[in-house]
Amino acid sequence: MKQILIKNAYVVSMNSERQIFNNGSILIENNLIKSIGKVDPSLVNEDAEIYDAGGKIVLPGFVNTHVHLSQQLGRGIADDVDLLTWLRERVWPYESSFDYEDSLISSTACCVELIKSGVTTFLESGGQYVDAMVEAVQNTGLRACLSKSVMDEGEGLPNQWIKTTQEELDSQINLFNNHNDTAEGRIKIWFALRTIFNNSDDLIIKTKMLADKYNTGIHMHIAEIAAENEYVKSSRGNSTVEQLHRLGALGPNLLAVHTVWLTDREIDLFKLYDVKVSHNPAAAMKVVLGFARIPEMLEKGIPVSIGTDGAPSNNRMDMMREMYLTSLIHKGRTLNPHCVPAEQVLEMATINGAKCALLDKEIGSLEVGKKADLIILNPNTIHSLPMHDPIANIVYTMSSENVESTICNGKWLMKERNVLVINENEILEKVKLQAEKIRKKANINLPSRFPVVDII
Numbered sequence: 001m002k003q004i005l006i007k008n009a010y011v012v013s014m015n016s017e018r019q020i021f022n023n024g025s026i027l028i029e030n031n032l033i034k035s036i037g038k039v040d041p042s043l044v045n046e047d048a049e050i051y052d053a054g055g056k057i058v059l060p061g062f063v064n065t066h067v068h069l070s071q072q073l074g075r076g077i078a079d080d081v082d083l084l085t086w087l088r089e090r091v092w093p094y095e096s097s098f099d100y101e102d103s104l105i106s107s108t109a110c111c112v113e114l115i116k117s118g119v120t121t122f123l124e125s126g127g128q129y130v131d132a133m134v135e136a137v138q139n140t141g142l143r144a145c146l147s148k149s150v151m152d153e154g155e156g157l158p159n160q161w162i163k164t165t166q167e168e169l170d171s172q173i174n175l176f177n178n179h180n181d182t183a184e185g186r187i188k189i190w191f192a193l194r195t196i197f198n199n200s201d202d203l204i205i206k207t208k209m210l211a212d213k214y215n216t217g218i219h220m221h222i223a224e225i226a227a228e229n230e231y232v233k234s235s236r237g238n239s240t241v242e243q244l245h246r247l248g249a250l251g252p253n254l255l256a257v258h259t260v261w262l263t264d265r266e267i268d269l270f271k272l273y274d275v276k277v278s279h280n281p282a283a284a285m286k287v288v289l290g291f292a293r294i295p296e297m298l299e300k301g302i303p304v305s306i307g308t309d310g311a312p313s314n315n316r317m318d319m320m321r322e323m324y325l326t327s328l329i330h331k332g333r334t335l336n337p338h339c340v341p342a343e344q345v346l347e348m349a350t351i352n353g354a355k356c357a358l359l360d361k362e363i364g365s366l367e368v369g370k371k372a373d374l375i376i377l378n379p380n381t382i383h384s385l386p387m388h389d390p391i392a393n394i395v396y397t398m399s400s401e402n403v404e405s406t407i408c409n410g411k412w413l414m415k416e417r418n419v420l421v422i423n424e425n426e427i428l429e430k431v432k433l434q435a436e437k438i439r440k441k442a443n444i445n446l447p448s449r450f451p452v453v454d455i456i
């Protein structure tokens with residue numbers, strides 16, 4: 001059996017009492033936490049790896065609850081444009097030009113960026129080549145809830161994405177049967193409804209029935225823009241959330257992403273049905289969706305977590321930056337300095353993320369018997385010292401550059417900034433080549449913002 005003992009650490013456990021173990025230790029055995037706080041030396045085997053954290057901060061790995069692996073190579077193709085241009089003229093043509101190899105490179109690059117920002121679990125909103133995502137997650141050692149984004153109607157869809165309701169349902173079942181609980185249990189297969197613009201009532205009802213039958217989650221963009229509610233009202237007579245309620249689709253296994261345009265009643269419905277929420281502050285600001293009513297949802301006890309969204313809408317997959325924004329934008333909106341304080345933001349990025357992933361019995365906090373998913377933050381940088389108030393420092397001053405090491409399922413994925421699971425330089429080269437190739441294939445031309453002078 002393999003053991004790692006991390007000692008001399010400032011361990012922020014995020015357990016139910018939110019205990020911090022100053023000068024604490026964690027004993028990892030295989031993929032689980034065997035002991036935490038004060039570790040009895042008799043539990044430590046002779047051949048255990050002993051790692052002295054030198055007083056650095058140990059945290060549960062972050063849970064990023066909204067990721068688009070297949071958009072990673074599209075970073076920068078849709079900046080400073082409105083949402084419909086973003087979607088129909090840039091991201092869809094780009095993403096729909098993908099083949100398996102493109103998707104594998106995109107997914108792998110995204111996983112590496114996630115590892116480097118301290119993420120150990122992520123929830124994928126659903127691209128088209130889920131097999132390639134599975135391969136990337138297998139190779140990079142992360143934990144993930146993967147899904148295929150299903151669409152059976154709607155305007156402007158690329159031809160190759162037009163499928164019948166039954167085809168979309170069958171493909172989800174196949175993926176579930178082939179990949180759920182694979183990669184040492186790190187991969188879960190979820191179902192995913194892209195957005196109500198692209199999902200018939202029939203597809204929504206049947207997806208919910210299947211997710212319940214297979215005991216898995218549903219990932220869906222919900223009430224993303226004001227026009228979405230108007231569209232659903234005119235075509236189906238209700239707002240998105242009211243329509244999902246009517247169809248019986250609200251429930252504890254639904255992850256609602258963005259949720260910018262909710263009424264008081266809809267927030268109450270989320271609470272009543274224990275719906276989970278993914279808040280994506282950078283994307284909401286950048287693609288100008290609006291301010292989600294996150295403080296109101298947190299106040300009611302709705303499990304709200306944090307997601308980055310995809311690379312073209314953020315444009316970083318950086319949970320540390322997202323935590324900072326989460327606190328700031330709601331303080332700015334409410335003009336209340338107590339709104340979404342640092343400790344609540346950290347809960348959103350860890351234990352609430354685990355609840356949203358339906359994995360809070362296994363991850364989200366550092367406790368005996370839970371999975372050994374953790375990160376080490378180095379606070380000794382010029383931008384993060386001094387450390388008068390460590391939890392506030394994590395949220396307000398640190399960035400992903402402070403993430404020094406990442407362990408998932410008891411395995412070092414990154415140690416002292418070296419990614420161990422993959423050759424990072426190789427993937428950088430592939431990203432450059434492939435991203436350009438796909439952009440040409442998709443016929444997306446971006447004029448230079450300033451005049452370029454070629455010097456010969």
Ligand SMILES: [Zn+2]
Binds near residue numbers: 066068221257
């Ligand atoms: Zn999204």
